[in-house]
Amino acid sequence: MSGTHDTIFEEPDTTQGRLERLGAHAYLIVIALLTAGPYLIMVSISLMGNGWNPVVPPKLIPEAVSLQNYIDVWAGQTALLDQPFSGFFINSLIYAVGATLTVLVVDTLAGYAFARLEFAGRDISFLAVIATLMISPMILFVPLYTWFNQFGLVNTRIGVILPHTFTGFGVFLMRQFIKTLPSDLEDAALIDGCSRFGVFWRVVIPMMKPALVTLGIITFITVWNSFLWPLVLARDSALYNLPVALGFFQGRTSTLWAPLMAATAITLVPMVILFISMQKYYVRGFTIGGIKG
Amino acid sequence: MTSDSESESAIYASERSDTRSFSLDSLSLSQQESIEGWLFVLPKLAILLFVIGFPMAFGIYLSFTESTLLNLPGEFVGLENYQWLVNYPVWWTSVKNVLIMSAVKIPTNIFFSFTAALLLREKLKGSNLYRIAFIVPVAGPPVIWAIVWRLMLFSNEGGIANAILLELGAISQYIPFLTNVTYALPSVIMSQIWSFGLSMLIYMAALSGLPSSVMESASMDGANKYQKVRYIIWPLMKPTTLFLVVIQLIEVTKVGFASVFVMTGGGPLNSTMVPSFLVYELAFRYNEFGHASAVAVGMFLITAFIALVLYKPLQSNAEYYQ
Numbered sequence: 001m002s003g004t005h006d007t008i009f010e011e012p013d014t015t016q017g018r019l020e021r022l023g024a025h026a027y028l029i030v031i032a033l034l035t036a037g038p039y040l041i042m043v044s045i046s047l048m049g050n051g052w053n054p055v056v057p058p059k060l061i062p063e064a065v066s067l068q069n070y071i072d073v074w075a076g077q078t079a080l081l082d083q084p085f086s087g088f089f090i091n092s093l094i095y096a097v098g099a100t101l102t103v104l105v106v107d108t109l110a111g112y113a114f115a116r117l118e119f120a121g122r123d124i125s126f127l128a129v130i131a132t133l134m135i136s137p138m139i140l141f142v143p144l145y146t147w148f149n150q151f152g153l154v155n156t157r158i159g160v161i162l163p164h165t166f167t168g169f170g171v172f173l174m175r176q177f178i179k180t181l182p183s184d185l186e187d188a189a190l191i192d193g194c195s196r197f198g199v200f201w202r203v204v205i206p207m208m209k210p211a212l213v214t215l216g217i218i219t220f221i222t223v224w225n226s227f228l229w230p231l232v233l234a235r236d237s238a239l240y241n242l243p244v245a246l247g248f249f250q251g252r253t254s255t256l257w258a259p260l261m262a263a264t265a266i267t268l269v270p271m272v273i274l275f276i277s278m279q280k281y282y283v284r285g286f287t288i289g290g291i292k293g
Numbered sequence: 294m295t296s297d298s299e300s301e302s303a304i305y306a307s308e309r310s311d312t313r314s315f316s317l318d319s320l321s322l323s324q325q326e327s328i329e330g331w332l333f334v335l336p337k338l339a340i341l342l343f344v345i346g347f348p349m350a351f352g353i354y355l356s357f358t359e360s361t362l363l364n365l366p367g368e369f370v371g372l373e374n375y376q377w378l379v380n381y382p383v384w385w386t387s388v389k390n391v392l393i394m395s396a397v398k399i400p401t402n403i404f405f406s407f408t409a410a411l412l413l414r415e416k417l418k419g420s421n422l423y424r425i426a427f428i429v430p431v432a433g434p435p436v437i438w439a440i441v442w443r444l445m446l447f448s449n450e451g452g453i454a455n456a457i458l459l460e461l462g463a464i465s466q467y468i469p470f471l472t473n474v475t476y477a478l479p480s481v482i483m484s485q486i487w488s489f490g491l492s493m494l495i496y497m498a499a500l501s502g503l504p505s506s507v508m509e510s511a512s513m514d515g516a517n518k519y520q521k522v523r524y525i526i527w528p529l530m531k532p533t534t535l536f537l538v539v540i541q542l543i544e545v546t547k548v549g550f551a552s553v554f555v556m557t558g559g560g561p562l563n564s565t566m567v568p569s570f571l572v573y574e575l576a577f578r579y580n581e582f583g584h585a586s587a588v589a590v591g592m593f594l595i596t597a598f599i600a601l602v603l604y605k606p607l608q609s610n611a612e613y614y615q
Contacts, residue, residue, distance in 0.1 A: 134543060142572055279428070
């Protein structure tokens with residue numbers, strides 16, 4: 001038996017194996033407390049309907065569980081941003097869906113061309129797309145703000161969505177994926193007189209579902225969590241997404257911890273569920289897009 | 294179209310006939326494909342030009358002007374903004390801070406994600422719970438981890454971390470984590486190093502692809518546990534490690550923006566200032582778009598420098614895979 005296991009620790013029925021597992025648990029528990037502990041406290045405080053105040057020793061368990069903070073924040077009945085969080089939630093949804101659909105269409109089209117077609121200037125334009133991976137949004141946001149200002153795109157939903165669509169990551173991911181597909185079917189369809197776009201739409205797209213799901217989820221989570229672009233481009237609080245609303249929220253009313261924690265949970269929980277249920281796709285996207293390059 | 298080029302393209306097409314058996318098209322095939330190719334990539338290239346190309350060029354021009362929001366582009370002032378930048382101590386503090394942050398954050402990220410992935414591979418009881426605990430911080434935006442850590446560390450009335458440390462008897466009086474020049478930067482860094490969940494997942498994927506024969510033969514050769522990890526698993530993970538280090542190095546200029554925005558505002562006395570927050574402040578608080586553009590160009594130079602340094606190891610990594 002001991003020859004076949006490929007783990008590092010001894011078998012769990014030996015003293016040595018038990019000690020090793022105990023040590024591993026001790027290490028993992030300490031780290032888990034530091035990563036997730038503050039989030040547990042966050043949820044706990046958000047459930048304190050009467051509010052929370054910093055006292056010593058700190059009160060970390062609610063006496064009576066109440067969803068009042070969530071209701072107040074959702075409907076905008078707190079002294080926080082005098083606006084309902086449902087509106088920020090909808091903005092987040094609009095930005096995430098808008099950017100995801102744009103990225104899926106634009107990046108799949110480009111990825112297909114870079115994988116299958118030969119055209120003058122292909123390599124140089126592919127290089128330009130890949131170079132975007134080196135562009136940090138932190139370098140770009142002042143120039144982009146001033147540039148968008150000339151076109152009246154500041155303070156518009158399209159203006160907020162656009163900067164989330166420039167990254168070359170998706171093009172690269174789609175190109176890599178299409179290259180792993182056999183091209184026989186596409187060639188056959190072309191001989192039968194199908195147009196290039198017809199081949200793309202009827203032959204290639206149906207084979208790309210896993211890649212489309214991967215890119216879709218990565219983009220959706222990234223845009224939902226986006227802070228910088230909405231912060232810079234949505235000057236009017238009616239256009240804030242959830243992270244930006246949180247950012248302003250906490251600065252103005254630092255004593256209203258309980259509603260703030262409820263607002264934070266509203267932002268975070270959907271992404272935790274999405275991330276954990278889709279983590280296989282998420283990781284695959286990074287490994288295809290990154291390591292195999 | 295001359296007959297010459299027609300026959301040329303026919304030869305070109307027939308050369309490729311092993312992959313394209315429909316080569317004898319009436320129209321020049323390569324020309325048709327060129328047009329199609331450009332049509333397919335056009336939307337992406339249009340976005341790139343509009344969102345990166347033109348704005349970058351505009352931004353570089355602005356860095357040579359004295360601009361405000363209502364006066365864009367302002368008066369041309371040559372290198373004045375850059376002279377201001379190199380003599381601006383806050384800029385150098387911010388560069389130093391972001392380098393310190395990365396120097397702590399990247400190695401700890403690799404250490405925690407690698408050890409956690411390795412231990413979760415042992416099929417311990419509760420592995421799923423641990424995994425979820427490590428993923429929670431990276432599922433949400435950095436703003437959120439900054440907010441929950443501000444809840445832990447804020448110090449005007451004590452804060453949770455202070456209260457816990459006081460209860461445990463580890464300290465005898467409150468530590469002003471976020472309001473003291475000595476403690477602020479370490480506190481901000483500390484709040485960021487728990488976001489290693491994504492790296493851990495990537496290591497886990499790489500580890501699951503490890504052939505079990507490697508481990509078995511190592512056991513037969515009498516390698517102990519430390520040796521197995523250090524001399525067999527770690528070297529096999531080198532491409533993954535390199536990938537994780539590279540993506541974090543490229544994003545150096547992004548480090549700390551949300552944390553500083555939420556936790557300290559760059560203070561006290563600029564001790565936690567980072568270049569990205571400096572640009573934000575200059576542009577949107579002080580309305581100095583010329584200075585802000587010069588700082589942005591400065592950050593671009595830092596990234597370009599890192600990219601140049603990384604070019605060699607990346608090349609050798611690519612060869613490793615061929």
